Amino acid sequence: MNRGHQVETLAWRVGSLVVIAYALLPVAWITSLSLKPSHELNDGRFLPQSPSLEHYSAVFADAQFPAALWNSVGIAALATLLSVLLAMFASYAIVRLRFRGRALVLAAALSIAMFPPIAIVGPLFNMWRLTGLYDTWPGLILPYMTFTLPLAIWILTALFRDIPWDLDRAARVDGATPFQAFWYVIVPLAAPGVFTAAILVFIFAWNDFLFAAALTSTNSARTVPVAIAFFTGSSRFDLPTGSIAAASVLVTIPVVSAILVFQRRIVAGLTAGAVKG
């Protein structure tokens, strides 16, 4: 190995380390902030001097955060379940059946996924106010599905295209009903793709702030991002930095661990259909 090559290898390695540090910096910072006892919060240091868990117990002592966590998990899970289930059938139809308007359905899916959420917040606010869906779980699940359903259809259609569909024809020849062919042959083949779509859809619903901020008002449906953004201290001059940091860490840990485990699937889903022209 010559010298120039060694320098190049070193440069790539340093580059990788810099990128990893850059990506993780805010996570490290908010974690360290959450571990600082109150009197250290303002010391301007990056690391806590005497780590403590006082903010974590404070967060759980308050009624706001546990309620928001429950809402977030429930709403995101239901939205994911419903949209992935519906999208599965839709994508299967798009990939397998030759019907007119296939391209149109996909184009519509993409344009809705790219669509500015603020444009439907106003009408939804008024409709929900009149129908009593304001500040309820379905009141958030429905608008999430507007965005997650197209997203799921898009990802699933791209991933379903790679499946050797002839296998289900073989099953049909062997006497399986269409439903059996779907359930016992296609579903196991498609499961990884479905799982990928589910992760991405869940991340979308889990992340949303705009709808949750506009369409909820109390602990009965308010989700974590909104609760964190609107956290109030004991007095209005006392911004509860420590509690916010602790709550942030608590909602970040599951997502980060999911990423570490499902890294490959997430990458596949994010780039699904983006380049295979």
Place this chain on the structure above:
Amino acid sequence: MLLVAAYPIAYALWLSLFRYDLRFPDERAYVGFGNYLSVLTSEVWWGSLANTLAITVGSVSIELVLGMLLALLMHRALFLRRTLRAAILVPYAIITVVAALAWKFAFDPVTGFVNPLFAVDQAWLAERWSAFLVIILIEVWKTTPFMALLLLAGLTLVPQELLWAAKVDGASAWQRFFRITLPLMRPAILVALLFRTLDAFRIFDAVFVLTRGAQGTETVSIVGYHALITRLNLGLGSAVSVLIFLCVISIAVLFIRAFGLSIWRAGGGR
């Protein structure tokens, strides 16, 4: 699916034609394009549109350069490859509000480490330009991974033989990158740019958390939110919503026309 999205849009169009303020519900009246007139003649709208475009152009162009570097790095790197890929997904998956708060605390003159680190005394979010810098920084931090992954997917489609052949013919690394890799990646780059431009244009969370639109950093989504939810003015707010919708459509059309980008082809229709 179409119904769920199309109905609210139609309803927004309808509402935008009325004077309809929930604080004064009795004064509801048909005003035609009156709401649009008041929005389009207000400085707030044009100011926020300029802000949004500045944030969009600023963050998307930085992301393109960084994302390309990152894509090249991931393409080449064998060292810590898995860790690298997992690490860059972290910004993508973190709740935007949480990321924005983390950076907010970092730049805060009281709690933050940024000022002591650079030995400056700057109230970053109290001034317009530094607030813009922080907003763009967050946006870039959060979404460069997505850009990089899309570009990486395009990069892996560039045939390696072509690059080797060029190397044998004596092309430098720069020449190979600009003459072969980039032109071949054109479709991937355009798709990534389109996705991110549309996404950046609707920026809301980060700005809301950082400044709530103060210090002249209002974006169009923030203006819409304040009109609709804070001031409960459904007529005016709906007009803003419809205008944002039209802006997004024009951006998409502009991309498709200007670059001859076919969504359908780019979008994976084989």
